[in-house]
Amino acid sequence: MAQNAVHSQEPADNLADQRAGAGIVVLSSSMQLLHMNRQAAELSKLINMAENGGAPAKSAQGVLPAALTELCTEVLKALQVRTEAKDWEQFEVKRIAGNPNQPVLLRGFGLPDRGGIQHARLVVTLEELGRRQQLNTDQAKERFQLTNREQSVVENLAKGWTNKEIANALKITEQTVKEHIKHIMRKTNSTTRTGVLVQVFRS
Template sequence: MAFANEQALELLVTLLPVESPAGTIPEPILTLCKKAQGGGETTVTLRSPGPAWAGLPEGVLPACALRALPLGAPGEKGPATHTMVLMERVVEKHQIDLEKARAAFQLSKREAEVLNLLGLGFTNKKIAEMLYISEHTVKDHIKNIMKKLGASSRGEVVATLR
């Protein structure tokens, strides 16, 4: 592992079986990386797998989303040389009071539409398809929403509006 922030390290511990040696990469992440190396972005959502993981009772492990993206050297074609894994806690899906959010955070109508679909758990790609805009535009809207809400992740955006 080349880099992991504090939140990722906390999530990694929850994904490991109890007796794992230090530096072990959890099986779900290894599997995800292999799929990503096979071609394209891969996403999976994990729920508490049971009492054997991290000594926690079933249901205690926070759900998390793992997204793996194959990376190669800039400007080079060919197989990926690295895999980036993004880890984020998943908050439960729910409707967001869009009018309240728009007023409180000065969101545009389109930002509110993106926020609603984000709260329902849709990926950037699916949001783009549903709103007939590019995935890049969706990412820009999400960045703007995060800035206006003072949030640092998608999950934090949704949690802020509970």
């Protein structure tokens, strides 16, 4: 009887694994790693490989990707100014990292402490964008009033494609792609291609 109970649990565990949520990393203000869930470790590995040109990181396993440590440095700077918990309610530091075909959205938050910055904590969530890409480009289309063509350009930007590749795929000129990107940047209030993606994939 007890054995059956064990077996009936397995599918639920497998389902939980498939529905992996965001990766979560918690660091001290001195950048000491305090917590990292399994999803964060997996996504960090992917980012490390992208940063190392596809090779696994040579250094010790579990080393934080450069993109993540840079993000934490920005969060630390913000913690100097945003010293109250309420200062972080509407604020986060974001960047996109990893392989353009499997981009990962990093979102950094500070958890200030009344005892001063040395007691503060940094929290970073890591999330694969590809999984929510369709949903988000539809939402972005509405939110930023993008045309169908602009939405197609954004979807291809998310794949890390060059203007030339986008032009070929959409059967338009590179100049037209540049014009679309310019309009998308204006509508999303961004100044870079990465900035556009951060806006589009914001939850």
